[in-house]
Amino acid sequence: xxxxxxxxxxxxxxxxxxxxxxxxxxxxxYLRMNGAYWGLTTLDLLGKLDTVNxxxxxxxxxxxxxxxxxxxxxxxxxxxxxxxxSAVQVLGLFDxxxxxxxxxxxxxxxxxxxxxxxxxxxxxxxxxxxxxxxxICCLSILKRLDSMDVExxxxxxxxxxxxxxxxxxxxxxxxxxxxxxxxVGALAITGSLHHIxxxxxxxxxxxxxxxxxxxxxxxxxxxxxxxxxxxxxSLTMIDRVHWIDKEKLVKYILDCQDTENGGISDRPDDxxxxxxxxxxxxGLSLLEYPGVKAIDPAYALPVNVVxxxxxGRCST
Amino acid sequence: xxxxxxxxxxxxxxxxxxxxxEDELQYTEDLIGNNFSNxxxxxxxxxxxxxxxxxxxxxSSSQDIISKEYEFVLNALYTDPDDQSGWFYHLWxxxxxxxxxxxxxxxxxxxxxxxxxxxxxxSPGDHPLTSFSEFTVALERFPVVLYFNxxxxxxxxxxxxxxxxxxxxxxxxxxxxxxxxxxxxKVWVGYLDLxxxxxxxxxxxxxxxxxxxxxxxxxxxxLQLSVPFDLSFTVSVKSLETQSSKDEKVAWEEDxxxxxxxxxxxxxxxxxxxxxxxxxxxxxxxSDWQIETITEEISQxxxxxxxxxxxxxxxxxxxxxxxxxxxxxxxxxxxxHAEEVLGLYSELMKLxxxxxxxxxxxxxxxxxxxxxxxxxMLLRHCFYYGGITSSxxxxxxxxxxxxxxxxRMGSFDKLLWVQMxxxxxxxxxxxxxxxxxxxxxxxxxxxxxxxxxxxxxxLRCLKSLKVLNISHNExxxxxxxxxxxxxxxxxxxHNGEIIWNGDEFSPENADVTNYWEAFMVFKSLELTQLxxxxxxxxxxxxxSFLLKVLPKLQFLDGQNLH
Numbered sequence: 001x002x003x004x005x006x007x008x009x010x011x012x013x014x015x016x017x018x019x020x021x022x023x024x025x026x027x028x029x030y031l032r033m034n035g036a037y038w039g040l041t042t043l044d045l046l047g048k049l050d051t052v053n054x055x056x057x058x059x060x061x062x063x064x065x066x067x068x069x070x071x072x073x074x075x076x077x078x079x080x081x082x083x084x085x086s087a088v089q090v091l092g093l094f095d096x097x098x099x100x101x102x103x104x105x106x107x108x109x110x111x112x113x114x115x116x117x118x119x120x121x122x123x124x125x126x127x128x129x130x131x132x133x134x135x136i137c138c139l140s141i142l143k144r145l146d147s148m149d150v151e152x153x154x155x156x157x158x159x160x161x162x163x164x165x166x167x168x169x170x171x172x173x174x175x176x177x178x179x180x181x182x183x184v185g186a187l188a189i190t191g192s193l194h195h196i197x198x199x200x201x202x203x204x205x206x207x208x209x210x211x212x213x214x215x216x217x218x219x220x221x222x223x224x225x226x227x228x229x230x231x232x233x234s235l236t237m238i239d240r241v242h243w244i245d246k247e248k249l250v251k252y253i254l255d256c257q258d259t260e261n262g263g264i265s266d267r268p269d270d271x272x273x274x275x276x277x278x279x280x281x282x283g284l285s286l287l288e289y290p291g292v293k294a295i296d297p298a299y300a301l302p303v304n305v306v307x308x309x310x311x312g313r314c315s316t
Numbered sequence: 317x318x319x320x321x322x323x324x325x326x327x328x329x330x331x332x333x334x335x336x337x338e339d340e341l342q343y344t345e346d347l348i349g350n351n352f353s354n355x356x357x358x359x360x361x362x363x364x365x366x367x368x369x370x371x372x373x374x375x376s377s378s379q380d381i382i383s384k385e386y387e388f389v390l391n392a393l394y395t396d397p398d399d400q401s402g403w404f405y406h407l408w409x410x411x412x413x414x415x416x417x418x419x420x421x422x423x424x425x426x427x428x429x430x431x432x433x434x435x436x437x438x439s440p441g442d443h444p445l446t447s448f449s450e451f452t453v454a455l456e457r458f459p460v461v462l463y464f465n466x467x468x469x470x471x472x473x474x475x476x477x478x479x480x481x482x483x484x485x486x487x488x489x490x491x492x493x494x495x496x497x498x499x500x501x502k503v504w505v506g507y508l509d510l511x512x513x514x515x516x517x518x519x520x521x522x523x524x525x526x527x528x529x530x531x532x533x534x535x536x537x538x539l540q541l542s543v544p545f546d547l548s549f550t551v552s553v554k555s556l557e558t559q560s561s562k563d564e565k566v567a568w569e570e571d572x573x574x575x576x577x578x579x580x581x582x583x584x585x586x587x588x589x590x591x592x593x594x595x596x597x598x599x600x601x602x603s604d605w606q607i608e609t610i611t612e613e614i615s616q617x618x619x620x621x622x623x624x625x626x627x628x629x630x631x632x633x634x635x636x637x638x639x640x641x642x643x644x645x646x647x648x649x650x651x652x653h654a655e656e657v658l659g660l661y662s663e664l665m666k667l668x669x670x671x672x673x674x675x676x677x678x679x680x681x682x683x684x685x686x687x688x689x690x691x692x693m694l695l696r697h698c699f700y701y702g703g704i705t706s707s708x709x710x711x712x713x714x715x716x717x718x719x720x721x722x723x724r725m726g727s728f729d730k731l732l733w734v735q736m737x738x739x740x741x742x743x744x745x746x747x748x749x750x751x752x753x754x755x756x757x758x759x760x761x762x763x764x765x766x767x768x769x770x771x772x773x774x775l776r777c778l779k780s781l782k783v784l785n786i787s788h789n790e791x792x793x794x795x796x797x798x799x800x801x802x803x804x805x806x807x808x809x810h811n812g813e814i815i816w817n818g819d820e821f822s823p824e825n826a827d828v829t830n831y832w833e834a835f836m837v838f839k840s841l842e843l844t845q846l847x848x849x850x851x852x853x854x855x856x857x858x859x860s861f862l863l864k865v866l867p868k869l870q871f872l873d874g875q876n877l878h
Contacts, residue, residue, distance in 0.1 A: 145810055163362045163408040174359045188801035191809040194496040206674055207400065213670075219355045219400040239746060239771075239798040243677070245670035286796055294795035303795075310808055311829050 002254040004284060005262065006046045006291060009277055012262030013039040014051060016274055032074040033064060037086035038278035044093055044302050045281050045293045054094045061087050062099065069101070069108030070122070080122045081112060085134040088141055092305055097142070106144045109135050117152030118170075128169045129160050133182035137299060140189050141309060154192050157183050165200030177208060177217040181230040188237045188298040202240030205231050213248030214267070224266045225256050225276045228283030233297035236286055246287050253280045340364050345388070355401040362408050369412070379605050385409055386609070390616055393629075397620055403628040407635070413609055414639055419533060419541040423463040423729035424525075425755065426549040431520065433552050434458060434510065453735065455780065458508040458551070459754040460488075460525060463729045468533050468541065469500040475532035480523040480551075482512040493751045495773040497804030500536060503728070503752040513553045520550040565845055565871040566701075566783045568738060568760045573699035573714060602643040610640050627668050634660045638682065654686040673723070676743070681726040687717070688730045701736055701758075712736045712758070723765075728752040739764065740785070746799070751777035758783040762847065767794045769833035773803035776840045785847040787873075792853025797833075805836050827861045834858070838865045845871040 017039060036057065043049045064072045064087065070079030071087035084105065091097050112119050112135065119131040132153055139145045159171045160183060166175025167183035180201070187193050208215040208231045214223030215231045228249060235241040255268040256276070263272025264280035285295040294303040344361040365385065372378045386409060392402040426432055434453050460478070462471065471490045478485050488508065492501030513521070527533065528544035617633045620626065637653035637660075661679035665672040688694055702711030714736035723743040728750070731737075736758040744764040750756075751774040759781060766772065766789040775781060800808065828835050834853075843866050848854045859872060870877055 140810065150810070162359065163366075163411070164359075164404055172363055174356055189810060191496065191801075191804055193801055194494060194498045203674065204404075206671055209670055219404065236796060236798050237801055239748075239802060241798055242745060243671060243674040248670060288795050296800075297796075298801060306808075311832070 002251075002257070002259065004254060004281075004289060004291065005257060005259050008259065008262030009257075009264070009281065010043060010046055010048045010051065010262070012258075012272070013042060013274060013277065015262075017052070030073040030077050031083070033061070033071060033083040033086045033090075034073065035274050036061075037089050038274045040090055040093055041295075041301065042274075042278045042281045044305070045285050045295060046291075047293065049093065054096070057090065058094060058096050058099060061090060066108075068111075069104035069106075078122065079108070081109070081119065081131050081134045081138075082121060084108065085138045088138050089299075089301055092141055092301055092309060095305075095308065097309070100142070102142050102144060106139060106142060106147050109138055110148050113148055113153065117149060117154070117156035119153070129157055129167060129179055129186075130169065130182045132157055133186040136186045136189050141299065143309075145190070150190055154187065154190055154195075157186055158195055161196075164204045165197050165202075166204055175204070175218065177205070177215070177227050177230040177234070180205070181234050184234045184237050185298045185300075193238065196238060198238040198240060202235060202238055202243055205235050206240065206243035209244050209249065213245065213252035215249070222267070223252070225253060225264060225283070226266065226279040228253055229279040229286075229300075232283050232286045233300070236297040241286070250284065250287055250289060253283055256280060338368075341368070355404070358401050358405040362405060365412075382409060382412055383609065386613065390620075393620060397624040397626040397629055400628060403626075403632060406632060410613070410632075410635070410639065413606060418539045418543070419468045419535045420465045420543060421462060421527065421541075421545045422465050423732060424547055425459070425461040425732035426547075427733070428547040428549060430549045431552075432549065433554060435554065453755060455510070455755075457779070458510055460506045460508065460523075461732050461752065461754050462504045462506075462527070463732065463752065464502050464504075464541075466535050467498075467500045467502050468504075468535055470532040470534055471504040471527075472532070473506075475530050476506065476525065476527040477529070478506065478508070478523065478525055480508070481521050482510070483508045493754075493777050495751055495776060495803050495805075497809075505754050510553060518552050518554045520552045522548055522550050524548045565874065565876070566758055568740060568762070568785060572701055573716065574701075575699050607643060610636060610643070614640065625667070627664065630660050630664055630667070634664075634678070634682075638685075641685075651686045651689040654682055654689070657682050658686075676721075677724040680722045680724040683720065683722065684717075684725070684727045687720075688727050714738055714758070718742065718760070725749055735780075746771055747774050748802075750774040753778065754780065756781055760785040761789070762787040762850075764789055766791060768797045768799060769837050770797055770799040770803050770806065772837045773799060773805070776803075776805060776837060778841070781841055782843055783845040784841075784843055786851070787847040788850030791848075791851040793851075803836070805840075807832060827857075831858060831861055834862070835865060838862065841866070842868050844868055847873055849873045 016035070040049065040052065040057070043052065060075075061071070063075050064077075064083070066072060066079040068079055070081070071084040072079045073083045088097070088100070088105065091100065112122070112131070114120065114127065117132075118127045118129075119135045120127050121131045121134075135148060136145065136150075136153060139148055157167070160167045160169070160173060160179070162168060162173075162175045164175050166180050168174050168176065169179050173179070184193075184196065184201075187196060207219070208217070208227060210216055210223050212223060214225070215227035216223050217227050217230070232241065232244075232249070235244065252268075253264070256264050256266070256270075257280070258265065258272045261272075262277075263274075264277040265272045266276050281292060282295050282300070285292045286297060288294075295301070296303050296306040299306050341361065341364050344357045344364065365381070368381065369378050372381070386406075389402050389406050389409065392399075393406065396402070432453060434455055462476070469492075471492070473485050473488050473490065476490060478488050488506045490504050490506040492498060493503040493505055494501040508523075525547045526544070528541050531540055531542075533541040614633065614636050617629060617636060621629050621633060634657045637657050641651055641653050658679060661675045661682070664675045665679075668675070686693070687697060697716050699714050699716055700711055701714045712735050715731070715734045716738040718738045719741040721743060722739070723745065725739070725744065725747060726749065729752075731753055733755060734753055735755045737753070737756060738760045740760045740762040742764050744761065745767060747761070747766075754777075756778050757780050759775075759778075762785045766786060768791060772786070775784070800806065803809070831853075846862070846866065846869060848859075848862075854873075862872065863869065863877070
């Protein structure tokens with residue numbers, strides 16, 4: 001089997017960061033905040049976060065904050081929960097959460113909670129369990145989880161549980177690995193995992209592994225490296241990850257690398273991008289691949305970062 | 317992501333247009349007819365069926381609908397047995413067929429009609445010796461354990477009443493046994509304080525436990541426990557001749573265990589669940605329709621498997637056979653199909669090696685059911701520990717399940733009476749469910765695959781545990797902790813128990829931060845003996861940390877500490 005070309009991936013990510021003006025980057029301009037999270041978390045997992053100037057990143061992040069307290073994908077764009085969580089996570093990586101006005105960010109997040117406990121992504125109102133996860137993850141990192149109605153939030157998430165043990169985006173929505181990660185992560189953070197039928201969901205999730213070793217997101221669909229994160233982290237949180245073939249998944253992820261130019265793609269021989277590079281490396285972290293730092297499956301941040309936030313000091 | 321919302325939008329539009337649920341059902345049928353592999357269509361069908369079934373007031377019309385659905389899905393399965401979508405729907409139908417309705421009590425400790433001898437003044441290291449005709453428990457507090465068929469809430473001194481001479485019902489506090497600090501649980505315990513009893517009188521006291529007479533115990537979907545259960549048993553409290561073991565450690569060696577079936581035959585019945593009194597208490601609750609349906613489905617799936625070696629077909633058959641066995645009276649020999657099911661899982665491990673750990677876990681659960689299925693089978697695994705010191709007394713009874721390739725524990729409803737358990741030389745990576753074993757005093761988990769202290773979370777609920785062996789596991793070997801969010805006592809837990817009072821994480825207490833998982837588990841236990849050698853975490857620094865957390869420890873890794 002091949003090996004992880006960590007240094008090439010670091011080079012690739014740094015080059016994307018530099019390439020601000022080309023066509024592709026301009027298209028992706030509005031989600032630069034997410035790109036920052038994917039790229040920088042990957043660098044940290046590979047032990048190379050110090051290759052980036054933290055001050056530059058932190059000051060750019062703060063220019064993306066809106067008066068409502070939420071963060072936009074880039075300067076001049078509108079705020080949304082999707083970018084707010086990435087901003088908070090990146091500040092967590094650099095141990096710079098103290099630059100935030102915690103009340104302001106908390107106020108923005110809680111303003112998006114609805115009567116039934118659900119969350120919309122922004123003031124325009126589309127509701128999705130992904131946003132419930134983001135809100136819970138974000139406020140928990142800021143240690144302000146009690147500022148939202150946690151009980152109602154959990155109740156709403158549980159109302160999205162399906163016959164196969166999985167979760168959808170709204171009540172009645174079909175089970176999908178991405179939504180499952182969001183719901184399981186939210187339930188983990190709020191101490192509510194006992195509401196999940198771990199055997200039923202665990203089996204549905206482990207059946208996402210197809211013959212090639214990769215994971216799909218739902219039955220009969222094609223595998224994609226991003227599911228290595230969403231399915232694997234869900235399985236890890238409910239303690240059923242031993243139900244998959246770890247070696248085969250490692251091989252699949254390694255086969256999705258561009259070993260010459262760096263970066264990871266969704267499937268072997270496709271074009272690479274930062275998104276799949278992050279999910280591939282994060283997946284390898286959960287599989288305990290040597291040389292990759294441990295990642296927390298619920299917060300999607302390195303374990304030492306989560307420990308630093310909750311214990312006030314790094315664990316050895 | 318778009319198509320996952322399609323079904324919901326479709327129903328919204330249908331509602332607007334005034335289309336009936338039945339029309340919608342026809343629509344999904346058309347979609348499925350075009351392409352059986354349409355997971356979305358099957359999912360929507362299950363949502364629609366749920367709604368229809370909710371509206372049906374008569375049992376028989378629900379049954380008709382479900383029976384028709386079986387025909388419909390079998391048609392799809394015969395057409396393409398390798399496609400997953402139909403199989404998932406079939407499994408959902410099975411769930412609807414055997415949906416556990418009202419909460420019921422399935423097991424308890426003590427078992428109705430048992431006659432127990434309790435030694436209430438035993439210090440932790442002592443091994444009480446008793447005559448062969450008696451079952452003895454050495455306890456500081458007497459637990460009454462209730463095991464239900466599903467997670468329930470509302471067990472308290474109003475919904476469960478205890479009548480006995482030495483305790484007031486109002487003084488009994490009922491707690492759910494859940495490492496997750498949940499208000500609801502499948503297993504509940506209430507403690508009786510023995511200090512008010514005269515130890516010099518060995519007269520038996522009768523204790524009556526009644527539940528189901530008052531509303532209040534209910535499941536998460538609001539169904540009440542309405543079948544009354546009345547259990548009574550007797551307890552004699554006496555000071556026993558004890559083998560003082562201040563200098564004796566427990567050694568889990570072969571020559572320490574004595575089989576003695578004739579004596580065990582007498583002692584075990586009061587623990588065992590195949591007496592007539594027990595039969596009357598725990599009633600079976602399956603209907604003729606359920607039995608017919610499952611028999612029919614078993615036959616259909618067998619036919620299917622004869623023409624196609626479908627993996628999910630085998631999994632479904634295994635589950636059907638186990639469900640069939642579960643339907644017979646709880647205490648009859650329930651494992652008619654166990655051998656066949658064990659065979660199916662062995663085949664599946666070869667057919668689908670990627671998922672072999674899943675099949676292994678399922679296989680372990682079936683194996684345990686088989687091992688505990690009758691008194692005869694059970695006795696083969698029971699031994700007296702420590703031998704026989706005189707012609708009429710003995711040490712505790714140990715249930716030995718070592719070396720059985722068990723990767724997962726189960727059947728806890730049958731294990732509530734166990735005080736000494738040997739699970740060494742297996743493949744356990746989790747002890748989920750073990751919190752139900754409230755009498756556990758001596759436990760051997762050596763040479764398994766436990767990977768973290770958080771995996772030992774269930775032990776925090778075992779207040780009687782004194783001797784623990786977790787040697788030769790994998791604690792400290794892994795960078796990823798798969799039970800990090802499973803225990804409410806974790807400092808990461810949002811609504812968990814508060815055992816951290818803030819000082820713990822100060823710089824002077826670096827060890828607590830570094831070893832917080834171990835601190836969390838051991839702080840709540842008063843162990844006298846611990847074996848941890850053979851785990852990556854067990855270096856000198858860690859061991860000296862342990863000595864601070866476990867002040868009552870007498871033996872660590874075989875070494876006498878005094």
